[in-house]
Amino acid sequence: MRKHLSEKIKGRKSDHLDICLEENVQARRATTGFEEIYLVHRALPEIERSQINLSTTVFNHKFSAPLIVEAMTGGVDKAKKINSAIATAVEKLGLGMGVGSQRAAIEYPKLEHTFTVARKKAPNAFILANLGGAQLIKEYGVKEAKKAVKMLQADALAIHLNPLQEAVQPEGDTSYTGLLKKIEDLVRALDVPVIVKETGAGISAEDAEKLEESGVAGIDVAGLGGTSWAAVEYYRAKRNKNEGHNLGEAFWDWGIPTVASLIETAQRVRVPVIASGGLRSGIDMAKALALDASLTGVAYPILGPAVDGAEAVEKKLRLLIDELRNTMFLVGADSVQKLKKVPVIVTGKMADWLAIRGFDLQTYARRGL
Numbered sequence: 001m002r003k004h005l006s007e008k009i010k011g012r013k014s015d016h017l018d019i020c021l022e023e024n025v026q027a028r029r030a031t032t033g034f035e036e037i038y039l040v041h042r043a044l045p046e047i048e049r050s051q052i053n054l055s056t057t058v059f060n061h062k063f064s065a066p067l068i069v070e071a072m073t074g075g076v077d078k079a080k081k082i083n084s085a086i087a088t089a090v091e092k093l094g095l096g097m098g099v100g101s102q103r104a105a106i107e108y109p110k111l112e113h114t115f116t117v118a119r120k121k122a123p124n125a126f127i128l129a130n131l132g133g134a135q136l137i138k139e140y141g142v143k144e145a146k147k148a149v150k151m152l153q154a155d156a157l158a159i160h161l162n163p164l165q166e167a168v169q170p171e172g173d174t175s176y177t178g179l180l181k182k183i184e185d186l187v188r189a190l191d192v193p194v195i196v197k198e199t200g201a202g203i204s205a206e207d208a209e210k211l212e213e214s215g216v217a218g219i220d221v222a223g224l225g226g227t228s229w230a231a232v233e234y235y236r237a238k239r240n241k242n243e244g245h246n247l248g249e250a251f252w253d254w255g256i257p258t259v260a261s262l263i264e265t266a267q268r269v270r271v272p273v274i275a276s277g278g279l280r281s282g283i284d285m286a287k288a289l290a291l292d293a294s295l296t297g298v299a300y301p302i303l304g305p306a307v308d309g310a311e312a313v314e315k316k317l318r319l320l321i322d323e324l325r326n327t328m329f330l331v332g333a334d335s336v337q338k339l340k341k342v343p344v345i346v347t348g349k350m351a352d353w354l355a356i357r358g359f360d361l362q363t364y365a366r367r368g369l
């Protein structure tokens with residue numbers, strides 16, 4: 001029975017990786033909203049690009065740049081290679097990374113090596129352990145959370161919320177009551193920060209507020225506009241010829257665009273906010289940081305390079321960081337702290353959404369005037 005479960009989890013993890021690598025699983029009609037955000041160009045930046053300081057301290061950890069590779073994988077051999085490549089690169093660059101849900105290793109300890117390779121290759125980088133909210137509701141508690149953290153000597157535990165993915169899977173867990181209480185229990189019992197993350201559909205101000213009340217140390221918005229888990233499940237159902245109940249197509253573009261989710265969350269809570277979900281350039285990263293994110297995260301853009309190896313991951317991460325540095329030069333910000341003080345203009349649908357929901361956009365626009 002246990003073996004059967006581990007094979008099932010392994011099969012699903014493998015399907016997810018293959019689908020993400022072979023199909024287009026990005027949002028189709030929806031966007032992150034970053035295209036509606038403008039930073040104000042400075043013709044007189046009055047700084048040296050080479051002197052820009054990208055380092056930042058969040059969760060008591062110093063990052064050489066405000067960037068983490070978001071949780072992706074573990075549990076299968078291919079995942080071990082991917083985690084190893086990402087870990088090697090983030091260690092070299094002084095960044096951070098998450099691993100995928102550790103459920104497979106908790107159920108089946110023989111698979112631990114596919115996750116622990118991350119700590120082995122990255123002894124100093126910020127590493128996030130990962131468990132699913134759906135598992136916490138059903139069966140997991142403090143014991144499993146401690147195990148996940150210990151397995152990686154993790155710097156923090158990320159709990160992922162994926163009601164959209166569960167809802168479009170025929171076999172998904174759609175019992176989602178009582179999770180806040182479970183999160184509160186973990187926050188009290190663990191001696192590392194507990195961070196809650198979405199997986200591509202975003203966090204609302206209402207939920208951010210509840211999460212902060214439950215004591216979480218940070219919120220990763222993982223909004224709409226990048227990887228769509230409805231799309232991944234659409235392809236999985238199609239490949240498994242399980243199309244009777246395929247909700248993935250209709251919900252492909254469901255969620256809160258990353259920009260709206262970031263502003264809603266950052267304006268409502270005091271804990272650090274990680275901006276992720278569809279960030280695809282250092283310009284997106286700069287916009288997110290200017291909108292008060294403490295860190296930025298990318299998943300999908302790193303997956304392909306990670307299959308190729310650590311050097312390819314390092315190259316991609318360096319490119320993103322260079323783009324961020326260049327954006328900071330063009331807005332005259334020589335540190336991450338200064339970037340949070342530059343004017344930001346929110347236009348179009350994002351401005352409509354946030355104004356209708358009662359969020360203040362003038363404060364960003366009038367900075368520096």
Ligand SMILES: Cc1cc2nc3c(=O)[nH]c(=O)nc-3n(C[C@H](O)[C@H](O)[C@H](O)COP(=O)(O)O)c2cc1C
Nearest residue numbers: 070071072100101160199222226227277278299300
């Ligand atoms: C192949 C793949 C596997 C993922 N697995 C997990 C996971 O196990 N746990 C988790 O919290 N998020 C997982 N995610 C979600 C990412 O961490 C991230 O929130 C999401 O992909 C949005 O970021 P992106 O648009 O940059 O890909 C996964 C993403 C990808 C692409």
